[in-house]
Amino acid sequence: MSTPGTRREFLYGLGSSLGAVAMSDLLAREGVGAGPLAPKPAMHEPRAKACIMLFMEGGPGHMDTFDPKPRLTELHKKESKLTRGLETGFKFFVGSPFKFRKVGQSGIEMCDQWKHLADPVVADELCNYRGCQAESLNHPEALFHMNTGSRLGADPALGAWANYGLGTLNENLPGYVVMTELAMPQGGPGNWSNGFLPAHYQGTRLRPAGSPILDLSSPAFKDRRHLRRTLDELAFLNQKHGAEHPGHGDLAARMESYELAYRMQMTVPEVVDLESES
Amino acid sequence: MRAIRPVRHALVLAGTLVVSLSLSPAAEEQGARLFALKVFPLLKEKCFACHGEDPGKVEGKLNLLSLEGMLRGGENSQRVLVAGRPKQSDLYRAITWEDGELEMPPKENDRLSEIQVALVRDWIAAGAPWPDEKTRRRYLVAERAVAVTEDGEIFRTSGGLSEEWTYRRYRPADLWALRPVAVGAVPGEEHPIDAFLDSRRKEAGFEAAEQADPLTLVRRATYDLLGLPPTPDEVAIFRKAWREDQEKAWGALIDRLLGSPHYGERWAQHWLDVARYADTGGYSNDYERSNAWRYRDYVIRAFNEDKPYDRFVIEQLAGDELADASVRRRLGITGNKLQQLRLNGNYTAEEREWLVATGFLRMGPWDNAMVKAPEARQIYLDDVVSSVGQTFLATNLRCAKCHDHKFDPIPTRDYYRFYAAFAGTQMAERKVPFLPEENLKRFEEGRLQVKRLLSFATQRKNSIKEKQETAAKAWFTERKLPYLPEQKRRNLPDEEKPPRHVGLDHVDQGRLKVREQDEWIWTRRLERYEPMIQGVYNGPDLPQKGNRARKMRIAGTPDRNWRPESVIYSGGALEAPGESVNPGVLSGCGVPVEGSTDRDPYRIGEELEGRRLALAKWIADPRNPLTTRVIVNRIWQHHFGKGLAGNSNNFGAKGSRPTHPVLLDWLAADFVENGWTFKRMHRLIMTSRAYRQAGDHREMKALRGKDPNNELLAYFPPRRFTAEELRDTLLVATGELNRTLGGLPIRPEINREVALAPRMIQFSIAPAWQPSRTPAERNRRTIYAYRVRGLPDPFLDLFNQPNPNDSCEARHSAAVTPQAFTLLNSDVMTDRSIALALRLQGEARGLEQQIELAFQLVLGRSPDAVEQERLQAYVGDMRDYHRRGKIERDRFPTRVTRSLVEELSGKPFDYEEILPVFENYVADRKPADVPPVTRALADLALLLFNSNEFLYLY
Known part of the structure; x- marks a missing residue:
């Protein structure tokens, strides 16, 4: 079997019944993905094309990296009478061990530890928003707050909103992808959930070890030929069923998801293979 | 220059242009009224804050608080107001945003709507009359005296923080759920449900579907x-x-x-979705709520016994108060004697059941780590208020925590009165002996396993401590001082004692912390086997020491005189306490509290005991317009896929309006009249013709066009299995399901990577997921599966089992691609397919019979000739395929190495976690355990399990 070149060839050329059903659907949709993840016209013309959010919990604080606090420096080692925190005993202020300087044409401030970021080529592309305030002392609530806007952890995440608002052009990957460390962050999947938005908009976690998406690969004793054959039989059964229930819209979407799964098996490992990055 | 009539005050007219108008008295009156009712409040809302309210900072030096101010103008304009000429008035031009230079208010979000701009235009055109405050008041009072106008309906409540809110007008249709339930006549001779549905459907011009x-x-x-x-x-x-x-x-x-009895399991699941059941506490520690399962079984029993809903409500909200009242009657004790009884749990069976029911009030996520006590308390109470509002009243009370509700007639005062009704409620793990109906099997084996894990942790901890103390002894010896054990030297100054972790490197320190944490965790988990409940009691707020969520017990000696200080927190902030409030119910429902006075019919008494009982009785009052509609709507939803009111947790202005309001009310009234029981309602619904309709319709295309959401219910809506139905059905098909009811939560096998992946909790990594040892334990119904807030079962989560941190009014069922991966490739599905294959081989001879049986078990029918032929070919090919292939045996690890960063040094260390269940684990049959021919049949099973016909119900 030669590798089909285009998506249409792939489905049409199989001689399987799935092809016929999905084909008409495809033609109606004119190419790029459809359904709830289809790219949508935005309410306001966005200037951004994509969003990559690097959320690095547990790193050094803002006062040591990008947000100099001159008053804090003055108060270094002086006693603190503040009562807001939970500490007991003798309390004192601790200034940053680092010095700050302005870099680039914009004069953005950063501590003297940054070398590459301080290069004007990079620094002048940066914009610092120093207005965020957290409200929680503890990890999960703070994580939820940063990722979803609510400390309670049941709201849609930023990525879910972006996915909802803009859709995706990529037919072979989920619209909202989450790459975590090996350990799940505190709070777990509540940090990339769809909340009250429909389930399509949730983040799909690409796992750093093992299979990038849960169960992406077939069990070791079943190869891709086995899968293709199985999907063909599945298409036969589903097509028959679909013909008996013509009004039922979900059936076609489910059938399509199997073909997407088949494609993703090939593309996802490529995407997460950092060795091939230049 | 002439004065403008009918203004009565003097005008400063320097530098302004005044046009004389000849308006009829009626028109002037209209203009003045327009100003008083619409324009002045609009100016107040949109302009005054920057233009006059703060005398120290008047933007553009333009004061809009008075007509003089407007006419005087400001820095940027001398022609702010030209009476009679809106187009020449800069005020008007600014608010239209057409000028480019002048755009007011400056933020796009605050911009006036077209209607609002028109109001200002009309007012200026009418001569810009500015009646004095007394006159304006007169207009307001007159306007407010009319309940319903074309502008909407004023709705009586206990009153907002501002008059504007109190007297605002609602769209009457938005208040549908607050009207008393009205019993309409059934429009026809047939089944009442069909009569109501038919009349709307026929109006739309459609017939019903076939049966x-x-x-x-x-x-x-x-x-x-x-x-x-x-x-x-x-x-x-x-x-x-x-x-x-x-x-x-x-x-x-x-x-x-x-x-x-499986009915109770099914309908309890629906309730638990709304109540947010889980077996852990969530947030950073995700502590186990070891006895939550007893609440789950209470709910199952309640449904099986067909407990009337009003009882169900009262028991869950005030079961402890019922129990205490019963004890007082029974034994005549109060005060300390009663407190003693609460502590030792000497309750009758009936009282115990009531106490178990209060687990409802413990179903929200909660952990007070790193949160100050008053705030943690507020988080709990807000959670209870919000949950009670959504669950029983389909009302979003949380919206009124910070201000009067933006859309519904719920003043923030009512939120805080509701809150005050719970303000004496304290969380506690309480002693409540087991009931004869409760399933206590497997306690011994479970306890042994927990003890094994506990002793491992303790052993490892002790050996590190020994190392530490050996070094400590050396330290003392070197200084010729007597040795002091850790506890004794703890409070000495630094010079007189060895460093805290003397003799330990960062690896030891890291491991010590982990083992101490583990010891705590496994000690606590022994509570699973104790006759305790996750419950509540009434008592004073306690000073907080450390993390209360670790161990919550009834306070030993109650302070009989303690009362919570109940106030309205402005903006929801503890730092901004406002007006005092008494406990009370929602004033908008129009239903008084039992025993209240006319002066304040919505008030609950201030005794610490009995507040929740009064609230619960008010909710369960047959006259409560929300309660009964809410519950019959939920029952309807779980038969027809969607409620008559589409948002089962929100009957407010922003929720969907009922498609058949008269039917909904009729059902609510019928429910109450006949004893508030579910089973009767199921019969009523299921005996209708509508419920027995086919899922297809001869005019489907036209229907989809005219009624895309099938509101008419002209055909029966198909649906996909829920996560639980899917797993339970798989187990039935394979013959693996253990139908035992109730008891401790079990653990199915979940995806291995997920089970063993490190999951951060406070200070450490959570214990790995160890599945239950035997198939009989694992293969229980899904409602019994251990539910962890921080770790959803990936299989169930994929099929839209909801996040238990939020009340779920209705499940999603989107078809997403990861479902395809899991259904095809996961170990869970491989195991089920092998199990079905073995069953087919055991119960049928020959491939044809086996295919026949497979279809019967999975799809409930026989395959046709084409399917038989194809699938025989398929299985034959798969047999050949598997004969050629090699397959490796899987191993279950009995230990896993974990890696963490030690907190103080920042250096990584590792430690070992044991997984004792795998030492004598009885696994499901795996592909490597069976011959190729079985694996080929398993492929057939997997195929059927992946088919649309299997997953959808019609």
Whole structure:
């Protein structure tokens, strides 16, 4: 079997019944993905094309990296009478061990530890928003707050909103992808959930070890030929069923998801293979 | 220059242009009224803050608080107001944003709507009359005296923080759920549900769908009531009975299903979705709530016993108060004696059941780590208020925590009165002996396993401590000082004692912390086997020491005189306490609290005991317009896929309005009249023709165009299995399901990577997921699966089991690609497919019979000739394929190495976690355990399990 070149060839050329059903659907949709993840016209013309959010919990604080606090420096080692925190005993202020300087044409401030970021080529592309305030002392609530806007952890995440608002052009990957460390962050999947938005908009976690998406690969004793054959039989059964229930819209979407799964098996490992990055 | 009439005050007219108008008195009156009712409040809302309210900072030096100010103008304009000439007035031009230079208010979000701009225009055109405050007041009072105008309806409540809110007008249709339930006449001779549905459907010009075929009907009914498939025998019996007498067969089917104990399991699941059941506490520690399962079983029992809903409500909200009242009656004790009894749990069976029911109030996520006590308390109480509002009243009370509700007639005062009703409620793990109905099997084996994990942690901890103390001894010896053990030297100054972790490197320190944490965790988990509940009691707020969530107990000696200080927190902030409030109910429902006075019919008494009982009785009052509509709507939803009111947790202005309001009210009234029972309501719904319709319609295309959401219910809506139905059905098909009811949560096998992946909790990594040791334990119904807030079961999560941190009014069922991966490739599905294959081989001879049986077990029918032929070929090919292939045996690890960063040094260390369950684990049969021919049959099983026909119910 030669590798089909285009998506249409792939489905049409199989001689399987799935092809016929999905084909008409495809033609109606004119190419790029459809359904709830289809790219949508935005309410306001966005200037951004994509969003990559690097959320690095547990790193050094803002006062040591990008947000100099001159008053804090003055108060270094002086006693603190503040009562807001939970500490007991003798309390004192601790200034940053680092010095700050302005870099680039914009004069953005950063501590003297940054070398590459301080290069004007990079620094002048940066914009610092120093207005965020957290409200929680503890990890999960703070994580939820940063990722979803609510400390309670049941709201849609930023990525879910972006996915909802803009859709995706990529037919072979989920619209909202989450790459975590090996350990799940505190709070777990509540940090990339769809909340009250429909389930399509949730983040799909690409796992750093093992299979990038849960169960992406077939069990070791079943190869891709086995899968293709199985999907063909599945298409036969589903097509028959679909013909008996013509009004039922979900059936076609489910059938399509199997073909997407088949494609993703090939593309996802490529995407997460950092060795091939230049 | 002439004065403008009918203004009565002096004008400063320097530098302004005044046009004289000849308006009729009526027109002037209208202009003045327009100003008083619409324009002045608009100016106040949009302009005054920057233009006059703060005398120290008047933007553009333009003061808009008075007519003089407007006419005087400011820095940027001398022609702010030209009476009679809106287009020449800069005020008007600024608010239209057409000027480019002048755009007011400056933020796009605050911009006036077209209607609002028109109001200002009309006012200026009418001569810009500015009646004095007394006159304006007169207009307001007159306007407010009329309840319903074209502007909407004023709705009486206990009053907002501002008059504007109190007297705002609502769209009357938005207040539908607050009107008393009205019993309408049934429009026709037939079944009341059909009568109501038919009348709307016929108006739209559509006929009903045909009746569904018997296979579809028996599956639909069995899934709706039990969440399980009918067995082939049950299908055959039903079909035979159906051929003889349809009505009789249907009635008998419903009776049998309602009499099954699996009914309670199914309908409890719906309730637990709303109540947010889980076996852990969430947030950073995700502590186990070791006895939550007793609440889950309470709910199952409640449904099986057909407990009237009003009792169900009261028991969950005030079961402890009921129990205490019963004890007082029974034994005549109060005060300290009663407190003693609370502590030792000497309750009757009935009282114990009531106490278990209060687990409802413990179903929200909660952990006070790193949060100050008053705030943690507020988080809990807000959670309870919000949950009670959504669950029983379909009302979003949380919106009123910070201000008067933006859309519904719920003043923030009412939120805080509701809050005050709970303000004496304290969380506690309480001693409540087991009931005879509770399933206590497997306690001994479970306890042994927990003890094993506990002793491992303790051993490792002790050996590190020994190392530490050996070094400590050396330290003392070197200084010729007597040795002091750790506890004794703890409070000495630094010079007189060795460093805290003397003799330990960062690896030891890291491991020590982990082992101490583990010791705590496993000690606490022994509570699973204790006669305790996750419950509540009434008592004073306690000073917080450390993390209360670790251990919550009833306070030893109650302060009888303590009362919570209940106030309205402005903006929801503890730092901004406002007006004091008494405990009370929602004033907008128009239903008084039992025993209250006319002066404040919505007030609950201030005794610490009895507040929740009063609130619960008010909710369960048959006159409460929300309660009864809410529950019948939920019952309807779980039969027809969607409620008559589409948002079951929100009957407010922003929720969907009912498609058949008269039917909804009729059902609510019928529910109450006949004892508030569920089983009767199921019968009523399921005996309607509408419920027995087919899922297809001859005019489907036209219907989809005119009624895309099937509001008319002209055909029966198909749906996909829920996560629990899917797993339970797989286990029934394979013959693996253990149908035992109730008891400790079990652990199915979940994806291995997920089970062993490190999951951060406070200070450490959570214990790995160890599945239950034997298939019989693992293969229980899904409602019994251990539910962890921080770690959803990936299989169930994929099929839209909801996040238990939020009340779920209705499940999603989107088809997403990861579902395809899991259904095809996961170990869970591989195991089920092997199990089915083994069953086929055990119960049928020859491939043809095996395919026949597979279809019967999975799809409930026989394959046709084409399917037989194709699938025989498929299985044959798969046999060849598997014969050629090699397969490796899987191993279960009994230990896993974990890696963490030690907190103080920042250096990584690792430690070992044992997984003792795998030492004598009874695994499911795996692919490597069976011959190729079985694996080929398993491929067939997997195929059927992945098919649309399997996953969808019609």
